[in-house]
Amino acid sequence: MNCGEFLRHLGPYLDSECDPETTLALAGHLETCEVCAQRIAREKALEERLARQLASSAPGDDALWRRVERRFERRTLFRPASIAAAAVAACLALAAAVAVWPSRGPSDLVRVASADHVKTLHEPLPTGDGETGWAGVEDALRGRLPFSLSWKGPAPDGVVLAQARPCAFGKERVALLRCRYRDTDLSVAVLPVAALESFPGAAREFARRGDEFCCGDRGFRIGLVRSGGNLVCATGMLSGEELCRMAQTVAEGIDLRP
Amino acid sequence: MVRTHTFLDHVRPLQGPLVAYARRMLAVPSDVEDVLQETLRTAYTKFSLYVEGTNFRAWVFKILTYQILNANRRHGRSERADVPLTERAEDLAETLDREMEYDRLLADPGSILERLEPALARALGALPAPERSALLLRSIAGLSYREAAEALDIPVGSVIGYLSRARSRLRRDLAAYAVERGLLPRAAAGEEEAP
Numbered sequence: 001m002n003c004g005e006f007l008r009h010l011g012p013y014l015d016s017e018c019d020p021e022t023t024l025a026l027a028g029h030l031e032t033c034e035v036c037a038q039r040i041a042r043e044k045a046l047e048e049r050l051a052r053q054l055a056s057s058a059p060g061d062d063a064l065w066r067r068v069e070r071r072f073e074r075r076t077l078f079r080p081a082s083i084a085a086a087a088v089a090a091c092l093a094l095a096a097a098v099a100v101w102p103s104r105g106p107s108d109l110v111r112v113a114s115a116d117h118v119k120t121l122h123e124p125l126p127t128g129d130g131e132t133g134w135a136g137v138e139d140a141l142r143g144r145l146p147f148s149l150s151w152k153g154p155a156p157d158g159v160v161l162a163q164a165r166p167c168a169f170g171k172e173r174v175a176l177l178r179c180r181y182r183d184t185d186l187s188v189a190v191l192p193v194a195a196l197e198s199f200p201g202a203a204r205e206f207a208r209r210g211d212e213f214c215c216g217d218r219g220f221r222i223g224l225v226r227s228g229g230n231l232v233c234a235t236g237m238l239s240g241e242e243l244c245r246m247a248q249t250v251a252e253g254i255d256l257r258p
Numbered sequence: 259m260v261r262t263h264t265f266l267d268h269v270r271p272l273q274g275p276l277v278a279y280a281r282r283m284l285a286v287p288s289d290v291e292d293v294l295q296e297t298l299r300t301a302y303t304k305f306s307l308y309v310e311g312t313n314f315r316a317w318v319f320k321i322l323t324y325q326i327l328n329a330n331r332r333h334g335r336s337e338r339a340d341v342p343l344t345e346r347a348e349d350l351a352e353t354l355d356r357e358m359e360y361d362r363l364l365a366d367p368g369s370i371l372e373r374l375e376p377a378l379a380r381a382l383g384a385l386p387a388p389e390r391s392a393l394l395l396r397s398i399a400g401l402s403y404r405e406a407a408e409a410l411d412i413p414v415g416s417v418i419g420y421l422s423r424a425r426s427r428l429r430r431d432l433a434a435y436a437v438e439r440g441l442l443p444r445a446a447a448g449e450e451e452a453p
């Protein structure tokens with residue numbers, strides 16, 4: 001192989017796309033030709049530099065991606081494009097989402113928890129100074145629930161508590177903690193474990209699967225944890241394991257008293 | 259059974275390349291957000307068809323490329339899927355060997371390229387769509403020739419041709435621009451290399 005032949009393969013060689021035979025021939029030439037060896041080293045450096053420059057991010061890319069994900073979550077998961085009226089869409093999308101979950105088992109609790117999550121996704125969350133914060137849970141909920149709630153643990157890593165408010169799950173009153181974690185909106189519902197009486201499906205599932213399990217599919221999931229006297233459901237677009245971990249952290253950090 | 263990974267778990271690691279590719283490819287910058295959103299939506303509805311363990315990256319970039327070409331077409335940009343490779347694909351080395359300025363760019367790319375971003379954007383924009391996407395699918399998305407061919411729906415041979423042409427045009431434009439802006443000395447016949 002001569003220098004001319006070698007240079008004809010420059011592009012594919014840079015891309016590691018030459019067939020084995022050609023690669024061997026090229027390597028052979030490189031061993032004997034200082035000029036080509038130097039050329040290829042320089043081309044490689046330029047190519048890498050160019051690729052880095054082409055792939056470099058611009059200011060605002062992260063914020064842009066967050067908006068894309070958020071719009072994706074809202075429109076795709078909860079509003080099928082074929083249905084125009086938003087309210088109808090939300091109900092139907094929820095029905096569709098729940099339909100892929102087990103029809104028996106935890107679906108009674110899962111259904112109300114996810115319905116609420118779907119609803120809250122459309123409300124803006126407070127940011128910055130308006131955020132409740134983990135230490136503010138007790139004040140935010142004082143006198144608004146049949147039980148008192150305070151946060152005793154350290155703040156969960158990376159989880160911002162934006163809002164705490166009471167909410168109804170069927171005839172049960174629950175504390176709804178709306179959190180942000182890695183740009184994902186989460187609803188974390190906290191209720192006394194005794195409330196399981198109102199959700200026989202979920203109670204059976206706990207009896208069968210232990211104190212922690214998750215269900216859901218296609219991006220939207222719920223993690224349920226029973227720990228101490230607390231029952232916690234974390235809902236959102238995280239993996240089941242992440243939701244369970246989140247629910248576990250809240251179940252351990254929350255002090256719920258009748 | 260619950261899938262091990264959610265759709266977004268698959269997509270998130272590609273955030274940087276997806277945004278950069280869309281930004282570099284789209285004729286109208288304000289399209290970036292809509293096109294990415296539409297790509298996620300399309301990929302999500304087809305996610306059940308995606309086979310776990312196969313190349314998710316190539317699959318998503320194929321969808322994104324399709325969305326981008328459509329968006330550019332809507333703005334009246336001609337984005338023919340195949341620009342015929344009339345002559346033999348130019349060899350990267352052959353075309354550039356005659357360019358002394360290029361030789362200087364090659365000697366110290368780091369310091370110069372940083373200051374060439376406007377020229378890079380302009381040179382990219384001047385490339386025909388198939389050349390631009392072949393180049394970016396390779397350098398930003400990291401796709402192999404075969405994957406890029408699949409994403410662009412063209413033969414592997416065409417990818418090689420487009421890529422080669424795109425590379426030499428880009429390098430030549432950058433070198434010329436650098437000389438124009440005084441970032442590289444103008445090469446004179448018989449001139450000695452600076453020590």
Ligand SMILES: [Zn+2]
Pocket residue numbers: 002003004006029033035036037
């Ligand atoms: Zn040689």
